[in-house]
Amino acid sequence: MNRLAYALAMWIFFLPAALADETLDAIVGQYREALKDASPGELFVDLGEELFRTKRGLKHASLEACDFGLGPGVLAGAHAQLPRYFADTDRVEDLESRLMSCMRQLQGFSEDAFPRHARSDPRMPDFERLAVYVAAQSNGMKLAAPLTHPKEVEAYRIGERLFYRRAGAHDFSCATCHMQQGKRIRLQRLAQLTNPGEAQGVFTTWPAYRVAPGEVHTLQDWLAICYWASRHPQLRYGSETSVALQVFLAQSANGGVIAVPGVKR
Amino acid sequence: MKRAVLGIALALLAMPAPGQDALAERAEAAFIASFAGGEPAVLIRTGLQDEVQRLCSEHRNAPPAGLAQLIEGAQRAVIRYPARLMGDWREGERIAADFTGLRYDDKPGQPNGGNCYACHQIAREELGAGNVGPSLLGYGKARGWGVAAQRLAYERIYNSQAFTACSAMPRFGHNGVLTPEQIAHLVALLLDPGSPVNR
Numbered sequence: 125m126n127r128l129a130y131a132l133a134m135w136i137f138f139l140p141a142a143l144a145d146e147t148l149d150a151i152v153g154q155y156r157e158a159l160k161d162a163s164p165g166e167l168f169v170d171l172g173e174e175l176f177r178t179k180r181g182l183k184h185a186s187l188e189a190c191d192f193g194l195g196p197g198v199l200a201g202a203h204a205q206l207p208r209y210f211a212d213t214d215r216v217e218d219l220e221s222r223l224m225s226c227m228r229q230l231q232g233f234s235e236d237a238f239p240r241h242a243r244s245d246p247r248m249p250d251f252e253r254l255a256v257y258v259a260a261q262s263n264g265m266k267l268a269a270p271l272t273h274p275k276e277v278e279a280y281r282i283g284e285r286l287f288y289r290r291a292g293a294h295d296f297s298c299a300t301c302h303m304q305q306g307k308r309i310r311l312q313r314l315a316q317l318t319n320p321g322e323a324q325g326v327f328t329t330w331p332a333y334r335v336a337p338g339e340v341h342t343l344q345d346w347l348a349i350c351y352w353a354s355r356h357p358q359l360r361y362g363s364e365t366s367v368a369l370q371v372f373l374a375q376s377a378n379g380g381v382i383a384v385p386g387v388k389r
Numbered sequence: 390m391k392r393a394v395l396g397i398a399l400a401l402l403a404m405p406a407p408g409q410d411a412l413a414e415r416a417e418a419a420f421i422a423s424f425a426g427g428e429p430a431v432l433i434r435t436g437l438q439d440e441v442q443r444l445c446s447e448h449r450n451a452p453p454a455g456l457a458q459l460i461e462g463a464q465r466a467v468i469r470y471p472a473r474l475m476g477d478w479r480e481g482e483r484i485a486a487d488f489t490g491l492r493y494d495d496k497p498g499q500p501n502g503g504n505c506y507a508c509h510q511i512a513r514e515e516l517g518a519g520n521v522g523p524s525l526l527g528y529g530k531a532r533g534w535g536v537a538a539q540r541l542a543y544e545r546i547y548n549s550q551a552f553t554a555c556s557a558m559p560r561f562g563h564n565g566v567l568t569p570e571q572i573a574h575l576v577a578l579l580l581d582p583g584s585p586v587n588r
Contacts, residue, residue, distance in 0.1 A: 288449045289438070290445050291436075291438050292431070293564045293566050294491070295442055295560060304521075306520075307519070308519045308520050308521070309519045357435055360425055363423035364419040365419060365423035368416075368419065
């Protein structure tokens with residue numbers, strides 16, 4: 125009898141959360157379905173293309189000759205092979221660090237043109253638009269981030285270490301929230317990032333249109349928000365930590381099909 | 390005895406991590422250079438790990454049994470207690486729902502929240518509870534509200550790693566996120582027969 129009462133009690137206890145979860149998933153799912161053919165994110169892709177082709181900066185040049193790894197001006201499939209090592213800067217760069225490198229080299233922009241921190245920096249919208257435009261040119265392609273150059277291997281190992289690095293008043297690391305399956309913070313689902321399927325779902329859908337702020341955000345934005353919520357200081361835009369974590373995540377997500385802009389809460 | 394265990398534990402914890410030293414140093418340098426801005430205290434605290442954070446990171450939260458025992462003993466030995474272990478469950482309810490405090494743009498000097506609902510189901514009425522930690526509904530009903538139960542609940546919130554080394558739960562008292570008095574209010578929320586946890 126006790127066991128039955130316990131089972132019944134447990135069923136009732138878990139019912140509200142489970143129901144709330146299903147309802148939430150259903151709502152976001154319906155939203156995604158409704159937006160499939162005309163996502164507001166597409167507008168940002170168009171704005172990004174316009175900006176990409178506009179002559180700007182001291183050198184009055186566009187970004188059309190930017191080399192994202194497959195050669196100058198080759199955009200198709202480039203994002204599907206990022207982050208990667210670039211010989212001209214002698215470092216591993218993600219999509220957004222590469223945009224900054226091209227803006228320096230081709231357009232003559234200086235550091236004060238770049239956001240200091242992804243989250244809420246007033247200079248972010250241009251980067252979000254450029255990033256989503258470039259990323260969208262790899263839609264339908266499989267992610268194949270390389271891990272061959274010694275600096276790519278080093279970045280992977282650093283990213284892996286930092287994924288597990290606990291610090292701050294709350295003892296948090298990325299792994300605190302992203303190592304188990306089926307977990308939530310409040311109603312926010314947490315991806316198990318060491319699981320290829322779940323890592324693919326995350327990595328292939330950024331930059332994404334976020335419903336709540338009504339804007340396109342990038343993976344750098346999202347990492348900055350994660351560190352903010354986990355009681356870390358402000359993550360510097362394009363910092364080594366932000367790139368190394370993406371190299372680590374990309375290896376877990378390789379094989380996933382790029383589909384940007386994703387639609388997220 | 391307690392003091393001897395603590396002494397040995399601290400001596401062991403102070404030893405440098407074996408192997409991977411060059412990579413560890415590279416990763417630490419990269420990490421420290423990657424953050425700037427906000428409250429200086431937050432910058433310092435995340436740049437410098439304490440020994441328990443360093444060991445749990447190194448062992449990816451699965452320390453060998455001997456080390457786990459040392460961590461638990463050392464953490465238990467430094468728990469501080471308030472005058473009364475049972476506070477006011479109404480205050481506890483407020484602290485459990487409060488998610489603010491210690492983010493880089495939070496105003497310093499304000500009391501911090503516990504943000505307990507991020508990970509735990511507590512009162513049945515709150516539907517938007519997370520599930521990283523176990524449900525705490527009926528916590529007091531299952532355990533009673535005697536002094537032993539109060540002490541255990543207090544210690545678990547004050548320092549979860551006194552029981553489970555490298556637990557995912559923040560060491561709320563040990564790290565100064567919550568004061569001993571705030572934790573006593575949470576103890577009341579968990580144990581008081583009148584609290585929504587046990588009604």
